[in-house]
Amino acid sequence: xxxxxxxxxxxxxxxxxxxxxxxxxxxxxxxxxxxxxxxxxxxxxxxxxxxxxxxxxxxxxxxxxxxxxxxxxxxxxxxxxxxxxxxxxxxxxxxxxxxxxxxxxxxxxxxxxxxxxxxxxxxxxxxxxxxxxxxxxxxxxxxxxxxxxxxxxxxxxxxxxxxxxxxxxxxxxxxxxxxxxxxxxxxxxxxxxxxxxxxxxxxxxxxxxxxxxxxxxxxxxxxxxxxxxxxxxxxxxxxxxxxxxxxxxxxxxxxxxxxxxxxxxxxxxxxxxxxxxxxxxxxxxxxxxxxxxxxxxxxxxxxxxxxxxxxxxxxxxxxxxxxxxxxxxxxxxxxxxxxxxxxxxxxxxxxxxxxxxxxxxxxxxxxxxxxxxxxxxxxxxxxxxxxxxxxxxxxxxxxxxxxxxxxxxxxxxxxxxxxxxxxxxxxxxxxxxxxxxxxxxxxxxxxxxxxxxxxxxxxxxxx
Numbered sequence: 001x002x003x004x005x006x007x008x009x010x011x012x013x014x015x016x017x018x019x020x021x022x023x024x025x026x027x028x029x030x031x032x033x034x035x036x037x038x039x040x041x042x043x044x045x046x047x048x049x050x051x052x053x054x055x056x057x058x059x060x061x062x063x064x065x066x067x068x069x070x071x072x073x074x075x076x077x078x079x080x081x082x083x084x085x086x087x088x089x090x091x092x093x094x095x096x097x098x099x100x101x102x103x104x105x106x107x108x109x110x111x112x113x114x115x116x117x118x119x120x121x122x123x124x125x126x127x128x129x130x131x132x133x134x135x136x137x138x139x140x141x142x143x144x145x146x147x148x149x150x151x152x153x154x155x156x157x158x159x160x161x162x163x164x165x166x167x168x169x170x171x172x173x174x175x176x177x178x179x180x181x182x183x184x185x186x187x188x189x190x191x192x193x194x195x196x197x198x199x200x201x202x203x204x205x206x207x208x209x210x211x212x213x214x215x216x217x218x219x220x221x222x223x224x225x226x227x228x229x230x231x232x233x234x235x236x237x238x239x240x241x242x243x244x245x246x247x248x249x250x251x252x253x254x255x256x257x258x259x260x261x262x263x264x265x266x267x268x269x270x271x272x273x274x275x276x277x278x279x280x281x282x283x284x285x286x287x288x289x290x291x292x293x294x295x296x297x298x299x300x301x302x303x304x305x306x307x308x309x310x311x312x313x314x315x316x317x318x319x320x321x322x323x324x325x326x327x328x329x330x331x332x333x334x335x336x337x338x339x340x341x342x343x344x345x346x347x348x349x350x351x352x353x354x355x356x357x358x359x360x361x362x363x364x365x366x367x368x369x370x371x372x373x374x375x376x377x378x379x380x381x382x383x384x385x386x387x388x389x390x391x392x393x394x395x396x397x398x399x400x401x402x403x404x405x406x407x408x409x410x411x412x413x414x415x416x417x418x419x420x421x422x423x424x425x426x427x428x429x430x431x432x433x434x435x436x437x438x439x440x441x442x443x444x445x446x447x448x449x450x451x452x453x454x455x456x457x458x459x460x461x462x463x
Contacts, residue, residue: 014237019157057187067165095125131278191230207262213404228363273371313441340389345448350377
């Protein structure tokens with residue numbers, strides 16, 4: 001008998017560790033999930049509710065396969081020793097995770113099981129390429145991508161057959177808490193349905209539409225895939241997405257092939273974020289880049305709170321933050337703009353923004369969240385010394401008709417699009433006449449830009 005410990009991988013299909021447990025050794029696999037309240041408390045309530053709904057769907061799937069998910073609450077090192085004893089398991093299988101808290105849990109589990117005479121086996125599952133196969137540091141994403149691309153990538157793992165699973169029954173389950181927003185449908189089938197829709201109607205135009213914010217309002221799961229909530233919570237495997245995107249690439253021709261290839265390239269950014277976390281466990285708390293001088297971050301609770309509410313007086317920033325607050329998701333283009341605005345125009349420490357994202361996002365991914373915040377804050381892997389997204393020019397380029405902004409900022413619904421684009425540069429009188437209920441900019445566009453440039457150059461020792 002073997003145990004499989006489900007961690008952040010609430011699925012039976014394309015699950016590397018589960019497939020290995022089903023493939024190796026004598027006897028059947030007992031699937032188990034440990035309700036680790038301490039670890040679950042480190043993610044936002046929205047994502048926690050979404051993930052636990054996946055676990056409920058996972059439980060249902062095991063019952064369809066003639067087995068069950070054994071659910072216990074407590075510390076994994078204690079619970080898994082007890083379960084191994086209860087089911088006379090000679091080995092416990094699980095998938096590798098890279099967040100420090102999860103790695104600490106894993107080491108505790110391995111030590112406790114070794115003390116009980118039970119073997120442990122782990123597999124690479126979260127990523128296509130084991131980070132340990134690559135160099136420790138890369139100056140640019142292109143250099144990372146070249147090495148990463150050269151590593152062969154396997155296809156998705158098959159779901160275990162019913163005979164591979166133990167004939168067990170368990171009356172315990174996980175709670176299914178409510179959330180303060182409407183959540184997407186949970187589980188593998190919902191993830192698969194969304195991705196199938198994207199493969200049919202989105203991937204062949206992905207490069208052309210991924211930054212089109214009007215399209216993001218009209219067809220949110222076709223302009224981009226919006227698979228990140230399902231990937232981040234483990235409802236679907238990365239090899240399944242990569243394999244299907246590869247099939248789409250092989251079938252495409254001309255411009256469609258370029259579009260599909262861009263989608264596959266974007267998946268490599270997620271891989272690099274995990275690579276960063278693997279080699280830099282303090283990615284969430286310390287600047288990745290070394291600075292000869294301290295960055296003079298501002299302490300302004302008022303500005304930070306205005307940013308969280310989407311009341312900065314910068315329409316694209318506010319639309320992005322309001323999408324985050326109402327949907328638990330934010331499109332990648334405004335995601336970069338709001339992060340840049342906080343860390344550059346407001347000069348507020350990126351860690352505050354990352355913590356707020358952790359609280360609000362249903363697609364929060366520990367590696368991607370902190371790695372991307374550092375990249376945008378110019379403390380991470382970006383090869384540009386000080387990158388500043390101008391929220392006015394970004395809106396002019398990606399939401400010139402103000403379709404995205406008007407969808408999330410109703411105070412501007414009747415304002416001409418050109419005026420919305422130029423909002424931070426209009427006079428106070430004109431702004432009050434056009435939209436008296438919408439706030440004035442909390443920082444001058446040029447002053448914020450120049451202040452950020454100065455502060456970062458001082459931190460870099462260039463002034």
